[in-house]
Amino acid sequence: MTRLQCILLLLLLFVFSFKKTKAQEIPVNTEQQLENLVLATEEETEDDLFLQELEYFRKNPLNLNTADANELRRLRIITDLQIANLISYRSLLGNLLNIYELQAVPS
Incomplete structure (x- = not known):
């Protein structure tokens, strides 16, 4: 392998080592997950009863x-x-x- 090829290979490895992978992404909060769930299932809810119940169970574990x-x-x-x-x-x-x-x- 020539010197130029080694330098190019190292440069490519260096560039791709900074690429963020999905496992490194920070998860979204509970409210955002619920909003995504509602949008994905295309169910429109007028109240936030489910969100309130999740918040209740977060504060008062079962x-x-x-x-x-x-x-x-x-x-x-x-x-x-x-x-x-x-x-x-x-x-x-x-x-x-x-x-x-x-x-x-x-x-």
Whole structure:
């Protein structure tokens, strides 16, 4: 490899090393994510009830060991099948000890 080719290769590597990858991007805040979700599904909502509920759960986290099916449904992030499986798992094995135990819940 000639000296000129080495210099060009190093220059190209130098230029592309500063390119920002998607993994390095800073995630947008919760409100922006919700707005994007509404735009993507083309559902227009007149009120911000969902946003208010998310804000409520952010300030008052739900205890997964004591939450009933209705409280879990209010989260809107898990399906009825997942809720039933979580409640069944709790009744069979007792309270969750940490968040990693959620991986053991079926579905």
